[in-house]
Amino acid sequence: MVGEPNAMSRYVRLRLSETFKFKCVRCDMCCGTGPNVSLTGYDVVRMAKFLQMSWKSFLRAYVNVIVADIFVFMSIRGEHGKCPFLHYKPSGETLCVVYPARPLRCRLYPLVVESVKPSHVYLDSFCPGVGKGGEKRPPERLVKHYVWELKTYYSRLTKLVLEEGLEPLQALENLLEALWSESEEKPDWANLDYIESLGAT
Ligand code: SF4
Numbered sequence: 001m002v003g004e005p006n007a008m009s010r011y012v013r014l015r016l017s018e019t020f021k022f023k024c025v026r027c028d029m030c031c032g033t034g035p036n037v038s039l040t041g042y043d044v045v046r047m048a049k050f051l052q053m054s055w056k057s058f059l060r061a062y063v064n065v066i067v068a069d070i071f072v073f074m075s076i077r078g079e080h081g082k083c084p085f086l087h088y089k090p091s092g093e094t095l096c097v098v099y100p101a102r103p104l105r106c107r108l109y110p111l112v113v114e115s116v117k118p119s120h121v122y123l124d125s126f127c128p129g130v131g132k133g134g135e136k137r138p139p140e141r142l143v144k145h146y147v148w149e150l151k152t153y154y155s156r157l158t159k160l161v162l163e164e165g166l167e168p169l170q171a172l173e174n175l176l177e178a179l180w181s182e183s184e185e186k187p188d189w190a191n192l193d194y195i196e197s198l199g200a201t
């Protein structure tokens with residue numbers, strides 16, 4: 001089982017073969033205090049389609065697009081300090097209204113992937129669900145698929161900027177348009193049943 005976090009970090013390094021205890025207690029700390037969810041183009045296409053929106057409308061409504069020098073990043077835009085997709089049932093229970101299409105970072109949380117070498121992940125020890133419930137292992141297939149999406153998305157984006165000379169926003173638009181049309185061919189990444197089969201934390 002995974003050990004205690006060290007004093008310098010809330011994140012505990014965890015090999016994919018290691019076990020940890022986690023059971024979500026639906027406290028809404030992760031979705032209700034930020035949010036800080038970065039998105040790849042794959043997330044954007046899945047979420048927009050799930051909400052029956054175009055990717056352009058989805059970006060306008062829900063996404064912060066940040067240009068830093070020649071690179072561009074996307075993240076969910078918070079509303080009143082919380083994720084706009086976080087709703088509450090009349091009972092007060094939390095509800096993610098894009099749950100089947102939620103970003104892969106959300107699917108993995110409280111595990112966080114910080115490298116493209118998926119031999120290990122990080123466990124957020126601040127999540128109140130950590131240490132509760134039964135022992136489990138990181139969802140290895142999901143981690144590997146997420147790494148594939150990260151590598152593919154950012155390498156395509158970088159190529160458009162560095163090799164084709166596009167400005168970052170134009171590169172983002174071209175790539176989202178390309179992913180949108182590729183999704184029509186029903187690849188695994190656009191199939192929510194396939195994504196569900198990869199598991200979740
Ligand atoms: S994943 Fe953790 S922080 Fe998020 S709602 Fe569940 S217990 Fe709370």
Ligand code: SF4
Pocket residue numbers: 030031035037083084085086087095096097098099102103106
């Ligand atoms: S998309 Fe859903 S799971 Fe992710 S932060 Fe928003 S409400 Fe939470």
